[in-house]
Amino acid sequence: MMNCREEKNKRSAPNLAVDIAGIHLRNPVMPASGTFGYGEEYATYLDLEGIGAIITKGLSLKPKAGNPTPRIAETISGMLNAIGLQNVGVDAFIKYKLPFLREINTPVIVNFFGNTLEEYGEVAERLSDIPEVAGVELNISCPNVKKGGIVFGTDPRAASEVVALVRKNISKPLIVKLTPNVTDITVTARAVEDAGADAISCINTLTGMAVDVRTRRPRLANTTGGLSGPAIRPIAVRMVHQVAQAVKIPVIGVGGIMRAMDALEFLIVGATAVQVGTANFVDPGAMAGIVAGIEEFCIEEGISDVRELIGSLEV
Amino acid sequence: MKNYKTMVLSNQEISPGYHRMRILAPGFDEISRPGQFVMFRVQMSLPPLLRRPFGIFRTGFLPPDCDGLPPKEYLELLYKVVGRGTGIMSDLHEGDRVEVLGPLGKGFDTGNPGEEKILVGGGIGLVPLFSLALELTKTSKVRLLMGGRTRDDILAVTEFERLGVETYVSTDDGSLGEEGMVTQVLQRKLDKYPHAAVYACGPLPMLRAVHDICAPRGTSLQVSLEALMACGVGACLGCVVKGRGHSEENPQLLCTCKEGPVFRAEQLDWSNLEKEPDYCEGCAS
Numbered sequence A: 001m002m003n004c005r006e007e008k009n010k011r012s013a014p015n016l017a018v019d020i021a022g023i024h025l026r027n028p029v030m031p032a033s034g035t036f037g038y039g040e041e042y043a044t045y046l047d048l049e050g051i052g053a054i055i056t057k058g059l060s061l062k063p064k065a066g067n068p069t070p071r072i073a074e075t076i077s078g079m080l081n082a083i084g085l086q087n088v089g090v091d092a093f094i095k096y097k098l099p100f101l102r103e104i105n106t107p108v109i110v111n112f113f114g115n116t117l118e119e120y121g122e123v124a125e126r127l128s129d130i131p132e133v134a135g136v137e138l139n140i141s142c143p144n145v146k147k148g149g150i151v152f153g154t155d156p157r158a159a160s161e162v163v164a165l166v167r168k169n170i171s172k173p174l175i176v177k178l179t180p181n182v183t184d185i186t187v188t189a190r191a192v193e194d195a196g197a198d199a200i201s202c203i204n205t206l207t208g209m210a211v212d213v214r215t216r217r218p219r220l221a222n223t224t225g226g227l228s229g230p231a232i233r234p235i236a237v238r239m240v241h242q243v244a245q246a247v248k249i250p251v252i253g254v255g256g257i258m259r260a261m262d263a264l265e266f267l268i269v270g271a272t273a274v275q276v277g278t279a280n281f282v283d284p285g286a287m288a289g290i291v292a293g294i295e296e297f298c299i300e301e302g303i304s305d306v307r308e309l310i311g312s313l314e315v
Numbered sequence B: 001m002k003n004y005k006t007m008v009l010s011n012q013e014i015s016p017g018y019h020r021m022r023i024l025a026p027g028f029d030e031i032s033r034p035g036q037f038v039m040f041r042v043q044m045s046l047p048p049l050l051r052r053p054f055g056i057f058r059t060g061f062l063p064p065d066c067d068g069l070p071p072k073e074y075l076e077l078l079y080k081v082v083g084r085g086t087g088i089m090s091d092l093h094e095g096d097r098v099e100v101l102g103p104l105g106k107g108f109d110t111g112n113p114g115e116e117k118i119l120v121g122g123g124i125g126l127v128p129l130f131s132l133a134l135e136l137t138k139t140s141k142v143r144l145l146m147g148g149r150t151r152d153d154i155l156a157v158t159e160f161e162r163l164g165v166e167t168y169v170s171t172d173d174g175s176l177g178e179e180g181m182v183t184q185v186l187q188r189k190l191d192k193y194p195h196a197a198v199y200a201c202g203p204l205p206m207l208r209a210v211h212d213i214c215a216p217r218g219t220s221l222q223v224s225l226e227a228l229m230a231c232g233v234g235a236c237l238g239c240v241v242k243g244r245g246h247s248e249e250n251p252q253l254l255c256t257c258k259e260g261p262v263f264r265a266e267q268l269d270w271s272n273l274e275k276e277p278d279y280c281e282g283c284a285s
Ligand SMILES: Cc1cc2nc3c(=O)[nH]c(=O)nc-3n(C[C@H](O)[C@H](O)[C@H](O)COP(=O)(O)OP(=O)(O)OC[C@H]3O[C@@H](n4cnc5c(N)ncnc54)[C@H](O)[C@@H]3O)c2cc1C
Pocket: B037, B048, B052, B053, B054, B055, B056, B078, B079, B080, B081, B082, B083, B084, B085, B086, B087, B124, B127, B128, B225, B226, B227, B228, B229, B261, B276, B277, B278, B279, B280, B281, B282, B283, B284, B285
């Protein structure tokens, strides 16, 4: 028997932990790839052991220089970026960035990509025996240089092929990150589920463009870039809703999350966890605030386990 | 570095389009170095979404109030209104809530005591040079060469002079000081003080001209660069500049926010520094 006080304490500390493809997260909040560096950049501002997981900047086989500057442009309630996937390369990551992450008691999920099918396979292989890597997130929103630059993630067959290859090369939990720049995202979602993905994260950025009217030049050196931030949230919520209904594997919601209320929207439409991107730039403590806000919401609503919220949408 | 959730102490226009803002920042002086910067959150609601980077003009203490509380420590910015963010900033008043992330980046190397120092500032580029001068004048002879378009762009000269800095002003239109480029003055000063170390902050064309003067002479040069920034902490990779020896295969990209904003001239690939285009005001959201 519990006395009243214990009963109350129990009620006031809801369970926030969730599982994604066998990765145990202490809460459903993690950074979105490319907005959190390799973790250490934010260590002075945020308790890295207070978030569910750490997701790295997207890695490739070789170091990558990325695009010329300007690479960023603010737009209404959002930002365009064309960083061009600049990264240190998978080997330098393992050698120089992983030792810092090893000391942190939070699962590390490595985001990666390739310019060719073979490159995807090779990066997966290099990550496969690294014990500190809890899981990988496959970014299929990049152009396939061998196939004339068609984006892997916009062609269900190419998406399925790359996921199957990576699946063969790595036994760790495999999350596939979908691009929203398609007509029907559920088609890609089903294709990657069938090819062996353990979870799906969506959405990556929406392709956009902004022009300086006086110089008549694009505001990004790359002409186009990916839109992120609050401007894309309603689209992301809609897509997560669709994907969660289309597949059986867990979905991670990403896109424009600034506050706990935004994260809750994604859980309610069916996401098991969320990723926070652009908000980290605005407030480096954003994720801590979102975790606290989710907990507070559960207490106020009398919810003892955050998992009760997942897919609880009333229609 | 930390995120100060704090408030404005004062905010005044000091020359047409230029403002000075003091922000309550306890303990800031202790941890900041000349040449570092802050990411300033203009307002708690949107827009603008992203923070804006600003140099640290100075830190200090307000004279004690009669309330018997210890004197308030402040951080002072000096900024030019160029767009939406700085426009909103110029409307802030005492007591308004703001957030300041900092101090960020690498500051100036203050060099050897006793060595001659020449500071070269263009327009708003004088900001980090003032906190540098506060430090350098303790041990060195400091000269400031200050350039601007018109007399309205020449700021805080008397404050430099009060520190004992010898100042030389030039304007493009001759409305104050010598007519012409600040770099002409630099040539003459380096002829006279060939062992001086040079510190420069201003528009990229000015920095390039300063570099072209210093490099053949072997003069020590540190420059403070600007870049568009989203995070300010090395996470987004929006603010990179090409370092010496950069190539596609062996990228040498330096984050202006983390490895800069102050660089030694020899760290940079001067032939490939990309100038941020001048957007028209109001185009940026
Ligand atoms: C390290 C660093 C230190 C700086 N210190 C100062 C300072 O002490 N005082 C000061 O007045 N300004 C400083 N700047 C420039 C300042 O950040 C910009 O003027 C400001 O971000 C413009 O914001 P906005 O919203 O008003 O302009 P927007 O509406 O965003 O843009 C209007 C104009 O400002 C330019 N601009 C926008 N962002 C930047 C940027 N990050 N750097 C340069 N130009 C930009 C745009 O190209 C455009 O021409 C500094 C910049 C950096 C990177």
